[in-house]
Amino acid sequence: MKAIVVTDQAGGTAGMKLVERPEPQAAINDVVVQVHASGFTSGELTWPSTWTDRLDRDRSPTIPGQELAGVVTALGYGTTGLSVGQRVFGLSDSYRSGTLAEYVAVEARNLAPLPGDVDFSVGAAVAMPGLTAWQGLFVHGRLQAGQSVLVHGAAGAVGSMVTQLAREAGAYVIGTGRAADHQKALDFGAQEFVDLENDVLEDVGGVHLVFDVIGGDIGKRSADLIRTGGTLVTIAGPTEARPADGLAIDFVLVSDRAQLSEIVKRVRDGRLRTNIGNIATLDEAVAAFNPTRRISGKTIIRVRP
Numbered sequence: 001m002k003a004i005v006v007t008d009q010a011g012g013t014a015g016m017k018l019v020e021r022p023e024p025q026a027a028i029n030d031v032v033v034q035v036h037a038s039g040f041t042s043g044e045l046t047w048p049s050t051w052t053d054r055l056d057r058d059r060s061p062t063i064p065g066q067e068l069a070g071v072v073t074a075l076g077y078g079t080t081g082l083s084v085g086q087r088v089f090g091l092s093d094s095y096r097s098g099t100l101a102e103y104v105a106v107e108a109r110n111l112a113p114l115p116g117d118v119d120f121s122v123g124a125a126v127a128m129p130g131l132t133a134w135q136g137l138f139v140h141g142r143l144q145a146g147q148s149v150l151v152h153g154a155a156g157a158v159g160s161m162v163t164q165l166a167r168e169a170g171a172y173v174i175g176t177g178r179a180a181d182h183q184k185a186l187d188f189g190a191q192e193f194v195d196l197e198n199d200v201l202e203d204v205g206g207v208h209l210v211f212d213v214i215g216g217d218i219g220k221r222s223a224d225l226i227r228t229g230g231t232l233v234t235i236a237g238p239t240e241a242r243p244a245d246g247l248a249i250d251f252v253l254v255s256d257r258a259q260l261s262e263i264v265k266r267v268r269d270g271r272l273r274t275n276i277g278n279i280a281t282l283d284e285a286v287a288a289f290n291p292t293r294r295i296s297g298k299t300i301i302r303v304r305p
């Protein structure tokens with residue numbers, strides 16, 4: 001089968017290559033999925049799981065990409081809950097071969113049914129950002145209606161999902177990002193916008209929840225914005241500063257069938273919009289992940305037309 005591989009962390013996305021690889025086999029409780037649409041998250045090539053297995057052994061050349069939508073073509077020994085021919089979406093295991101390929105083997109529990117009226121590209125685009133937003137807001141952040149949320153990178157892939165889900169939950173949403181993203185963040189539902197290049201972040205005052213996708217200095221300064229009893233949730237690596245009188249949580253998402261089903265329900269009834277910046281074929285994928293212009297939103301690889 002055709003697949004994208006990476007062999008050298010220092011090479012970044014420029015080191016991606018389109019090659020031939022053997023098709024995967026389904027292990028116990030796995031399904032094999034014929035990938036129709038695949039997504040790749042910026043930062044994936046820096047995650048340890050991209051380069052090693054769970055025993056820390058080198059597993060390169062690695063097929064990156066964790067997000068997928070496609071059709072089940074085989075079941076592993078003892079696999080239940082999904083059937084051959086079923087449309088599915090979700091995440092592959094970060095320690096196994098990924099989804100920038102024509103086929104991928106995934107544990108069935110990491111996938112959910114994709115309704116027939118939801119396009120494969122849409123399924124691949126909401127899986128990772130949708131789950132990350134859901135878990136950060138509702139599982140780790142314990143968001144309540146009426147609370148205020150500061151969403152960093154509100155026009156990005158994860159931030160746009162956080163913005164929409166927080167608004168739906170009855171929160172007051174302040175988005176941040178680059179000046180060029182002001183209108184896009186408002187279009188996703190942010191009620192205010194802080195331009196991190198020109199405005200003073202601290203002018204926001206206190207909020208109940210910060211959802212940080214940027215980290216570094218922005219993450220550190222965000223700790224001081226948390227009201228008493230509030231939470232700083234970050235997905236950008238270990239928290240470097242903690243709120244004086246609140247919680248700091250950094251987490252890596254896990255796939256969850258029930259949450260994927262909640263997310264796709266919202267996509268179908270119009271409560272949740274995808275944030276797709278570009279769609280390319282597998283043959284075009286290496287160029288698509290090395291763009292010559294800024295792409296805002298997810299790049300989706302349409303593996304099958």
Ligand SMILES: NC(=O)c1ccc[n+]([C@@H]2O[C@H](COP(=O)([O-])OP(=O)(O)OC[C@H]3O[C@@H](n4cnc5c(N)ncnc54)[C@H](OP(=O)(O)O)[C@@H]3O)[C@@H](O)[C@H]2O)c1
Nearest residue numbers: 042043132153155156157158177178196213235251252253
């Ligand atoms: N822990 C987890 O479970 C988890 C899950 C998903 C993603 N992640 C990580 O979360 C991060 C965000 O992912 P994503 O898919 O949402 O990426 P994304 O689509 O690139 O969104 C990030 C947004 O933040 C903006 N931004 C970044 N740095 C900024 C700065 N200094 N000032 C102003 N705006 C800034 C980006 O603008 P530019 O594009 O112009 O930089 C972009 O609009 C990535 O590092 C990813 O690896 C972690």
